[in-house]
Amino acid sequence: MSDTQPISYVRDTMLGQQEPPATQRGVVKWLRENLFSNWLNSILTLAALVAIYLILTSVGPWLLNSIWDAESLRECRDILDGTPGACFAVITDRWHQLLFGFYPPEHYWRPVLALVLLLIALAPILFAELPRKMLYFSAVFPFIGYHLLWGGSVWFPISVFLGFVAGYIAFRALAKVSALVSVIGAVAATLVWWFFIAGPFDAAMYSVAPIGLEFVRSESFGGFLISLVIGVTGISLSLPLGILLALGRQSDMLFVKTVCVVFIEFIRGVPLITLLFTASLLLNYFLPPGTNFDLILRVIIMVTLFAAAYMAEVIRGGLAALPKGQYEAADALGLDYWKAQRLIIMPQALKISIPGIVNTFISLFKDTTLVVFIGLLDPLGLSNAIRADTAWTGIYWELFIFIGALFFIFCFSMSRYSMYLERKLKTDHR
Incomplete structure (x- = not known):
């Protein structure tokens, strides 16, 4: 065989790109793979379609014929x-x-505002991409949310917050002693503040600056x-x-x-x-x-x-x-x-x-x-x-x-x- 004689079983040109078969692309492929992959899935799919049809024909007219304005x-x-x-x-x-x-209807803005601020406070906790400085607001939101919902003296949630501050100061002061002692000291300082100081502090500050929202009872x-x-x-x-x-x-x-x-x-x-x-x-x-x-x-x-x-x-x-x-x-x-x-x-x-x-x-x-x-x-x-x-x-x-x-x-x-x-x-x- 000479060098110039072509070989019959070797292609000398490339085939152009062709579309895949209709059963292997698009919606048909998705249906075959997810809903009709075998005989059991096909039966279950048909049964589900029948159930959906019966539900829609029964409930659909009832929902579409809804009345929104009546006394x-x-x-x-x-x-x-x-x-x-x-x-x-x-x-x-x-x-x-x-x-x-x-x-009270005139105070609906308070729970609405508390919900909006809650979403803002949760955002840096749920999504790490947000600035970490927003966590400071997340830390103080419980006290803001409490005051918005219940109202009363603004100094009460502040006095509760100061209890945590007292605990943190005690923790840092006793950190050099031991971890256990610092934790016990922090808890003790917080409880002492809450039980013995928070009340008088709230009363004294409110007598000087009576700031707050109208109190709403839990009932x-x-x-x-x-x-x-x-x-x-x-x-x-x-x-x-x-x-x-x-x-x-x-x-x-x-x-x-x-x-x-x-x-x-x-x-x-x-x-x-x-x-x-x-x-x-x-x-x-x-x-x-x-x-x-x-x-x-x-x-x-x-x-x-x-x-x-x-x-x-x-x-x-x-x-x-x-x-x-x-x-x-x-x-x-x-x-x-x-x-x-x-x-x-x-x-x-x-x-x-x-x-x-x-x-x-x-x-x-x-x-x-x-x-x-x-x-x-x-x-x-x-x-x-x-x-x-x-x-x-x-x-x-x-x-x-x-x-x-x-x-x-x-x-x-x-x-x-x-x-x-x-x-x-x-x-x-x-």
């Missing part, structure tokens, strides 16, 4: 004239009660306002308390470990509704006569303790999942216990525990509806009060759809943030 359920029915339709006029008429309870709180107050406070406090309980349960000190184990097992073995009844009825029996301990504060304490016990077990699971080599590496670096926990152990344990932590947060937020059993009117409690009005007697679904939608927005947001955080902290390449 009563009877007026809604007169407008509908026998045709199926939702009477969302109850939301238009009573939305302020569902959101604010019996909070006026209700609706989603009370759910947010209890839920956000419980979530914020249960995480650090749960971390301490988890570390205490793994401690080598017998007394600390025993206290933490007994607390966790007792709280987890008692229903939350029992703790709420304890906060409502029994806690006053253990307080000095004449003590006026706010009911919402009692509920917040019990809800926080309840969530902290579950949080401790979630975090303990994250600690148990860490390889032993991480602890040995911290020891090899010469780190003491708290530095090892802060720099090596706890960041990894919290990363592992993110799904469980957020699940506990969501469960806590939904459990705030249980306060209706101790006389606090959450959204569900207010729905019963609204239905007791003769104008809206007999209405159910519209109220529950609205309440469920608001709870879904909050819980779904927490779930999506959890997924965002997991993706951001993912360091492996699987």
Whole structure:
């Protein structure tokens, strides 16, 4: 064979790029891979489509034929004239009660402003890209939020804040002695300030400069306002308390470990509704006569303790999942216990525990509806009060759809943030 003779089975020109088959691209490919990948998935997809069709044909006309402007359920029915339709006029008429309870209408701006400031305070905690200086505002927001919601003397939240300042000063002053002594001194200084100095300081400052907002009693709180107050406070406090309980349960000190184990097992073995009844009825029996301990504060304490016990077990699971080599590496670096926990152990344990932590947060937020059993009117409690009005007697679904939608927005947001955080902290390449 000569060198110039072409080889028949070797192509001397390149083929142009061609479109993939119709079954391997676009919507058809997505449907094949996700909905019709095999016979079982195909049957389940068709069954789901039939179910969705039946739901839409049943509920769709009812929702599309909604009435938003009426004074009563009877007026809604007169407008509908026998045709199926939702009477969302109850939301238009009573939305302020569902959101604010019996909070004075002229002061609605206060909880609204507190919510806006809460979002600003949470932003640097949830998103590390924001300036770290914003954390100073996050630290003082609880005192600002309390004053906006309850009002009263502006010097009261300031005096409470100064208690933390006194504790910090004591901690720094005793830091050279030992870590344990500095912690005990900080706690003692804070408690001494709160119990013996905060009251006289508040009274003295208010007599000199009577600055503050109109006081709103806790009995006026209700609706989603009370759910947010209890839920956000419980979530914020249960995480650090749960971390301490988890570390205490793994401690080598017998007394600390025993206290933490007994607390966790007792709280987890008692229903939350029992703790709420304890906060409502029994806690006053253990307080000095004449003590006026706010009911919402009692509920917040019990809800926080309840969530902290579950949080401790979630975090303990994250600690148990860490390889032993991480602890040995911290020891090899010469780190003491708290530095090892802060720099090596706890960041990894919290990363592992993110799904469980957020699940506990969501469960806590939904459990705030249980306060209706101790006389606090959450959204569900207010729905019963609204239905007791003769104008809206007999209405159910519209109220529950609205309440469920608001709870879904909050819980779904927490779930999506959890997924965002997991993706951001993912360091492996699987």
